[in-house]
Every structure is written in structure tokens, then in C-alpha cells.
Amino acid sequence: MRIFWSVAAAWLCVSVIAAAQEPTSPALVGYRNHEDFSAAVKKLDDSDLAEVVSLGKSAGGRDVWLITIGKDKDKKPALAVVGNVQGSHLSGGELALRMAEQLIVNADKDEVKKLLEQVTLYIIPRPDPDGSEKCFARPFRVPAGNDRKTDDDRDFAFGEDPPNDLNGDGFITQMRIEDPAGTLMPHPDDPRVLITADPKKNERGKYRILSEGIDDDHDEQWNEDAGDGVAFDRNFTFNYKPFTPNTGPNAVSEPECRAVADFFFDHPHIAAVFTFSLDDNLFHTWKPNSQTEKERIKKNILGSDATAADFIAETYRKIHGGSDAPSPPDGHGQFSRWSYFHFGRWSLNARSWWVPKSEAKKEEAKDDDKDEAKKDDPKKEEKKSSGEKRGSEQINLLNWLAANKIDGFVAWKEIKHPDFPNQKVEVGGFKPLVDLNPPAAELDKLAEKHVTFLQKLPDFLPKLELREFSAEALGGGVYRVKVTVANSGYLPTMPEMGSVNGIPYPLQVELQVPKDTVFVQGSPRSEINRLAGVTGKSERTWLIRLPGDGKLPEGFEFKVRAWAPAVGEAVAK
Structure with missing residues (x-):
């Protein structure tokens, strides 16, 4: 027995040492996996101001x-805040959660009180919990979708050609392969970066690039089928692309997507959706296209909506203070676009962070070294930038990593590759996610900026007013009742796209009268489809005849009520 326990203890020590030596990803320091993230979310339920529930389970069985x-x-308009709709965009989920935490901590402050008097907040911090959790799995890589096993290359085999950690460093990076037919060449300022050679400049390519791995299924393609699941941000109905990787068998096929979509449709008082998404339309606003506005299927933001969205985006940019935001990647089936085109609400989407512009760090030489350098070569000058624009984002990322002392690049190192026995193959490149999420130390300050923006949003929402209300007795129990329904808020009562797709509830206007009153002109309840912002108004006139002797019951007052779930209500009497 003693021998057994000695062996067990030795095995445990080896295991602990091995675990301690396992590589960690610099991009994940300070970020929380699903278990820790869920614990932080559930802790908010201790506050009287917050309620935490699960909307459902993901394909991998994790709570949304x-x-x-x-x-x-349910008695006032709502704002929805949705975290990282792309699993690898972990900062979006962290920011959404930290916003909730800051609002609860500062609940006694006037700005927060005003916000919560005007709106309800629905925060879904990690709508894609499977994709987020994959970021923490070894070897570290950029995940695509949820835990559903998929056939990404559509060859009736599932996940048979995933990436491989060939150099054993715990990261899936890239392979650069020397090839006379390659189209890539080293950057003149930093050979770690490859750029596309331009034959017009008499440039010749030397390399081609593949993701790190081998051709497991021997189809002369590399890592094309990781069985990488269905991406939340590719599975919604607007511009959905079937038969492409990570989109799913059909739109809204995934339980996490259905849970979020069902919740939105079940809560018609949601007025606007703020999403942390790479489909950024606050620094890169969506552009209308007057040529296509009359087409049946709308693919561009409508002109009247674009004007309002641009104004709100300007407010966001002032609060955020950033510049040179990267352009959004092309996408399809995106949640952010669904929120506007198919749910019919204002859709505001923020990347929130990107790698800031960074200059190469200059090493300060000692005075003795400078003197020696001058003796060796008096004409020697410091190396200057070539001015090459190609690869500038990667050069900037290298500079930023160096300035912040982040080990985010794997140096190119030659390996023996079974698929390229007669070619030089090197593995290296940027570590996964270092360019997508900020250092965790920056998250609280970023969250504060987004809370400030959130507090501004109710100022833009429509505000109903009932003006010039009158009830004129015409004799014989006949009355003429008039009212003007006006919108004094900046935004219209719904986006024009909402009017087109018919999803948001229109305004209802109702006149309350004694029982058995006859409506000679007008009806007890009518609709106003949409009121423009600031100056929008609509007049309503009723001609009614009271029952019996035509006298109003004692203490009765005519009352007009106008309301819509996403707008609120106004009453006049």
C-alpha cells in the first residue's frame, strides 16, 4: 500500500508540474471561462435591482x-444590450457584464436613476457561450462556432481535418511554405510579416501561407474541416447563406439563436438593440442606397433611418474617443443586421476596441555604444521605415505588442512537414486573439464609456405628447372630441424599416367613453403607423352620441390614451 501511495504521490507531482508548464495564452489573461463568467452573472441576482434567468441552453448545454x-x-420601453455575438470577441461579453455590474453598484446615482426610470435594460452578455468557451481550450486557436459537430467541407465526414499543433507550443498559428509559385514576400521593414508581391513592381513571391496543420483527409486541402460548429453570428435570417461553413442547416437552427430571437419577439417593448459586434456601425455607419430603396427586399439602411443613426453614432464616437477603427468584415446571417432589417428596431453595434496606432519602439543605445558606432561607420544612419502600406496592420500589431510587453508572436521556426517533404516549412505567426480583445486591465474603463453612452440613449427615444385635447358639446348628447398626438423625441416612433416589415407594434390611440356610446365619426381605437421625430404629429377627431338622455354620467371625463410598447404612453383627459 505504501508503494502504491508513493507512486500516486509521484504521479500527482508530475501532473502538477506538467500543468504548471502548460502554455497560457496572453490573449486570455484576465478573461473568464464559462464557469467563472456564469458565477459572476448569477451573483448579480443578489441585487434587488436585477434578475438573472437562463433563456435556454446552447448546443453544448451551456446557459444563455x-x-x-x-x-x-413591462410598463416602459426597453433597451437590449447583447454581448459578444462572435464567440472569439470575448471583450464584448466582459463589457456587457461589467456594464451591468457598474449600473447596479451606482444605482443611487442620478444618471442611473434617470436611465432606469425611463427604460428597462435587458442584457444578454454571452449569447454564444460555446464559441466563447472554445477560446479557452488547448491548443489555443480562433474558434468559429458552437459545440455542434459539423461537416464544414460537405464531404459527409464530420471534423476529419482539424488544425494541428505541429510545433507543440500550444497555439494554432500558421505555416509559411517556400514556393516559387507563392504570391507572398517578406515585408521590407519586418520579415516576420508577409505581404502580397506586386509583379508590376518587379516583385516576386517566395511563400504561401496555410494554417498550422496537416492534410488529415488527404484531399490536398489543409484544416478545411474542423467540425467547428455553427456560428451564432452567421445563423440569423437576414442575408443568410446556406451551404457555407458555420452557417448551420438552416437559419436560426441553433438553440441559442432561437432562445435570443424568441425572447426579442416576446418583448415588443424593446426599442433599440446595442450589440458588441465586429459589424461596427457606430464608427462605420451603414450607408443608404436610394437606387435600391424601392426594391422589395431591403439590403441597405433606409435613408430616413440613416440620418438618425448617424446622429446617434456621432454621440458614441465623442464618448468613445477612439479613431482609425478598422472596417467591419464582410458577413452574412448577422445578428446586428437581423435586429434592424427583420426585427425592425434601431440596431447600434460597437467593436469597442481595436489595436491602437503604435510606433516602433526605438532602443536607446548607451553613450559608449553610440561613440563606437560612429567610429566604425561615421555615415551610418538609423534605419528608416520604407513607407510600405501593405501589411501596415500587422506591423502596427507587432509594435503594439512590443510596447505593451505582450508575448503575442511565435517566431517562425522550421519543421519537417509530411505533406511538403522537399520544401522548407516554418511554423509561426501571431498568437490567436491578441488582435481582437484588449488587455483585461482596460475593460473597466471601456465599460464606463459604454455605460455613459447607454445613459444617453433614452434622450433620443420618441416621447409621446397629447396636445390640444378638447371635448365640445354640440347639443342633443352629441360631442366632438379632438386631440393631436405628437412625438417630441428625436427618433421616430419606429424606424422606417419597422414600418416596412411590420414587426414593431404601431401606435394605438383610444378614446374612452361611457358605455353604449355611439361613434358617429371615428372608432374607439385607431392606429398611427409612424410619427417622425421632433415634429411628427397626427390629429384625431371623433363625433359621438351619448346614450339615454345624452348627459355625461356624474364625475365622468373623456380620456384619450396613446401608446405603443416600444414607445410608452401618454394620457389626456
Whole structure:
């Protein structure tokens, strides 16, 4: 027995040492896996101001959390905040959660009180919990979708050609292969970066690039089928692309997508959706196209909506303070576009962070070294930048990593590759996610900026007013009742796209009268499809005849009520 326990203890020590030596990803320092993230979410349920529930389970069985902040939640308009719709964009989920935490901590402050008096907040911090959790799995790589096993190359085999960690460093990076037919060449300022050679400049390519791995299924393609699941941000109905990797068998096929979509449709008082997404339309606003506005299927933001969205985006940019935001990548089936085109709400989307512009760090030489250098070569000058624009983002990323002392690049190192026995193959490149998420130390300050923006949003929402209300007795129990329904808020009562797709509830206008009153002109309830912002108004006139002797019941007052779930209500009497 003693021998057994000695062996067990030795094995445990070896295991602990091995675990301690396992590589960690610099991109994940300070970020939380699903277990820790869920614990932080559930802790918010201790507050009287918040309620935490699960909207459902992901394909991998993980909870999709909803945080509701505010009281009388169904009696006023709501704002939805959605975290990282792309699993690898971990900062979006962290920011959404930290925003909730900051709002609860600062609940006694006037700005927060005003916000919660005007709106209810629905926060879904990690709508894609499977994709987020994959970021923490070894070897570290950039994941694409949820835990569903998929046939990404459509050859009736599932996940048979995933990437491989060939150099054993714990990261899936890239392979550069020397090839006379290659189209890539080293950057003149930094050979770690490859750029496309331009034959017009008499440039010749030397390399081609593949992701790190071998051709497991021997189809002369590399890592094309990781069985990488269905991506939340590729599975929604607008511009959905079937038969492409990570989109799913059909739109909204995934349980996490259905859970979020069902929640939105079940809560018509949601007025606007703020999403942390690479489909950034606050620094890169969506552009209308007057040539296509009359087409049946709308693919561009409508002109009247674009004007309002641009104004709100300007407010965001001032609060954020950033510049040179990268352009959004091309996409399809995106949640952000669905929110506007198919859910019919204002869709505001922020990348929130990107690698800032960074200059190469200059090494300060000692005075003795400078003197020696001058003796060796008096004409020697410091190396200057070539001015090459190609690869500038990668050069900037290298500079930023160096300035912040982040070990985010794997130096190119030659390996023996079974698929390229007669060619030089090197493995290296940027470590996964270092360019997508900020250092965790920056998250709280970023969250504060987004809370400030969130507090501004109710100022833009429509505000109903009932003006010039009158009830004129015409004799014989006949009355003429008039009212003007006006919108004094900046935004219209719904986006024009909402009017087109018919999803948001229109305004209802109702006149309350004694029982058995006859409506000679007008009806007890009518609709106003949409009121423009600031100057929008609509007049309503009723001609009614009271029952019996034509006298109003004692203490009765005519009352007009106008309301819509995403707008609120106004009453006049």
C-alpha cells in the first residue's frame, strides 16, 4: 500500500508540474471561462435591482444568461444590450457584464436613476457561450462556432481535418511554405510579416501561407474541416447563406439563436438593440442606397433611418474617443443586421476596441555604444521605415505588442512537414486573439464609456405628447372630441424599416367613453403607423352620441390614451 501511495504521490507531482508548464495564452489573461463568467452573472441576482434567468441552453448545454435591470419592466420601453455575438470577441461579453455590474453598484446615482426610470435594460452578455468557451481550450486557436459537430467541407465526414499543433507550443498559428509559385514576400521593414508581391513592381513571391496543420483527409486541402460548429453570428435570417461553413442547416437552427430571437419577439417593448459586434456601425455607419430603396427586399439602411443613426453614432464616437477603427468584415446571417432589417428596431453595434496606432519602439543605445558606432561607420544612419502600406496592420500589431510587453508572436521556426517533404516549412505567426480583445486591465474603463453612452440613449427615444385635447358639446348628447398626438423625441416612433416589415407594434390611440356610446365619426381605437421625430404629429377627431338622455354620467371625463410598447404612453383627459 505504501508503494502504491508513493507512486500516486509521484504521479500527482508530475501532473502538477506538467500543468504548471502548460502554455497560457496572453490573449486570455484576465478573461473568464464559462464557469467563472456564469458565477459572476448569477451573483448579480443578489441585487434587488436585477434578475438573472437562463433563456435556454446552447448546443453544448451551456446557459444563455439574461440580466434584467429595472423595475416595472413591462410598463416602459426597453433597451437590449447583447454581448459578444462572435464567440472569439470575448471583450464584448466582459463589457456587457461589467456594464451591468457598474449600473447596479451606482444605482443611487442620478444618471442611473434617470436611465432606469425611463427604460428597462435587458442584457444578454454571452449569447454564444460555446464559441466563447472554445477560446479557452488547448491548443489555443480562433474558434468559429458552437459545440455542434459539423461537416464544414460537405464531404459527409464530420471534423476529419482539424488544425494541428505541429510545433507543440500550444497555439494554432500558421505555416509559411517556400514556393516559387507563392504570391507572398517578406515585408521590407519586418520579415516576420508577409505581404502580397506586386509583379508590376518587379516583385516576386517566395511563400504561401496555410494554417498550422496537416492534410488529415488527404484531399490536398489543409484544416478545411474542423467540425467547428455553427456560428451564432452567421445563423440569423437576414442575408443568410446556406451551404457555407458555420452557417448551420438552416437559419436560426441553433438553440441559442432561437432562445435570443424568441425572447426579442416576446418583448415588443424593446426599442433599440446595442450589440458588441465586429459589424461596427457606430464608427462605420451603414450607408443608404436610394437606387435600391424601392426594391422589395431591403439590403441597405433606409435613408430616413440613416440620418438618425448617424446622429446617434456621432454621440458614441465623442464618448468613445477612439479613431482609425478598422472596417467591419464582410458577413452574412448577422445578428446586428437581423435586429434592424427583420426585427425592425434601431440596431447600434460597437467593436469597442481595436489595436491602437503604435510606433516602433526605438532602443536607446548607451553613450559608449553610440561613440563606437560612429567610429566604425561615421555615415551610418538609423534605419528608416520604407513607407510600405501593405501589411501596415500587422506591423502596427507587432509594435503594439512590443510596447505593451505582450508575448503575442511565435517566431517562425522550421519543421519537417509530411505533406511538403522537399520544401522548407516554418511554423509561426501571431498568437490567436491578441488582435481582437484588449488587455483585461482596460475593460473597466471601456465599460464606463459604454455605460455613459447607454445613459444617453433614452434622450433620443420618441416621447409621446397629447396636445390640444378638447371635448365640445354640440347639443342633443352629441360631442366632438379632438386631440393631436405628437412625438417630441428625436427618433421616430419606429424606424422606417419597422414600418416596412411590420414587426414593431404601431401606435394605438383610444378614446374612452361611457358605455353604449355611439361613434358617429371615428372608432374607439385607431392606429398611427409612424410619427417622425421632433415634429411628427397626427390629429384625431371623433363625433359621438351619448346614450339615454345624452348627459355625461356624474364625475365622468373623456380620456384619450396613446401608446405603443416600444414607445410608452401618454394620457389626456
